[in-house]
Amino acid sequence: MGPRADDGFHRLATTFQAVSLFEDLTVRLDEPGVFRVATFSSGPGFEVADDQTNLAVQAARLLADWAGDDSLGCEITISKAIPVAAGLAGGSADAAGTLLACADLWGLSISDSELSQLAAQLGSDVPFALLGGTAIGRGRGSELNPLLVRGTYHYVLALSWQGLRTPQVYQRFDQLRPSPPEPQVPEAVLTALAQAKIDEVGAALHNDLQEAVLALRPELSLTLQTGMQLGAVGAAITGSGPTAFFLAADADAAAELSSGLAKSGACASVRQVHGPVPGARLIPA
Numbered sequence: 001m002g003p004r005a006d007d008g009f010h011r012l013a014t015t016f017q018a019v020s021l022f023e024d025l026t027v028r029l030d031e032p033g034v035f036r037v038a039t040f041s042s043g044p045g046f047e048v049a050d051d052q053t054n055l056a057v058q059a060a061r062l063l064a065d066w067a068g069d070d071s072l073g074c075e076i077t078i079s080k081a082i083p084v085a086a087g088l089a090g091g092s093a094d095a096a097g098t099l100l101a102c103a104d105l106w107g108l109s110i111s112d113s114e115l116s117q118l119a120a121q122l123g124s125d126v127p128f129a130l131l132g133g134t135a136i137g138r139g140r141g142s143e144l145n146p147l148l149v150r151g152t153y154h155y156v157l158a159l160s161w162q163g164l165r166t167p168q169v170y171q172r173f174d175q176l177r178p179s180p181p182e183p184q185v186p187e188a189v190l191t192a193l194a195q196a197k198i199d200e201v202g203a204a205l206h207n208d209l210q211e212a213v214l215a216l217r218p219e220l221s222l223t224l225q226t227g228m229q230l231g232a233v234g235a236a237i238t239g240s241g242p243t244a245f246f247l248a249a250d251a252d253a254a255a256e257l258s259s260g261l262a263k264s265g266a267c268a269s270v271r272q273v274h275g276p277v278p279g280a281r282l283i284p285a
């Protein structure tokens with residue numbers, strides 16, 4: 001993570017990988033100029049505003065503005081399965097899904113690169129939520145270079161009891177690291193990913209925001225320690241937290257780790273996932 005630039009955003013270099021935690025989003029035509037959303041939460045930590053502040057509604061409006069057509073409108077339905085304010089880019093995934101689905105619903109011809117530019121206006125992680133797979137992100141996180149990666153990676157996500165606000169985490173980062181060096185993705189990560197060396201990927205896992213997240217939520221140190229003691233090959237906080245993620249040697253090891261973590265009481269709940277998987281995808285009705 002580099003310093004905060006004049007636009008208020010930090011310059012970063014990160015490795016993104018899309019994992020198999022997803023939610024279903026449906027779009028239907030609505031009256032001209034009407035953009036609305038209904039969300040279905042799967043429990044505490046999954047509630048998101050059903051109003052115009054919802055990033056999915058903003059995505060639909062932005063695409064309609066791009067098309068310059070006043071007759072467009074839509075109703076979006078989202079079944080939330082990705083926890084909110086968890087560092088898992090759930091809102092970004094909704095925005096990416098909405099862009100893709102509305103472009104299809106409205107019969108727009110928009111190129112991938114134009115869609116990605118709109119995505120970047122909605123949030124730094126939205127272009128990656130469209131792309132999926134594994135990619136290096138630079139700039140704010142929206143300048144992407146896809147990476148060819150061998151193998152499948154099995155992870156356990158340890159969800160926390162309460163979300164964290166991203167700007168708060170970045171503010172704490174600024175206090176802890178007033179002049180960070182120019183950000184770079186370590187060569188060791190790229191080599192380990194290219195060669196599918198799980199142990200080396202595990203050893204190289206690192207998140208510059210982790211120190212700030214742990215300063216705000218000291219109890220997460222115990223979550224990270226517990227997963228490592230239960231046999232994870234690597235652990236880190238995801239994005240701006242508070243979710244901790246653990247890399248496991250294989251699918252069986254991930255299942256064992258998942259049940260160990262669930263029993264430990266060191267997190268609110270767990271999800272076993274794998275990556276890389278594609279980004280937002282259309283499922284025709």
Ligand code: C5P
Binds near residue numbers: 141167
């Ligand atoms: O781009 P996005 O809306 O996801 O960013 C949320 C917040 O995270 C920003 O308002 C900013 O405070 C912080 N951020 C940042 N640098 C980035 C990405 C996000 O400071 N590269």
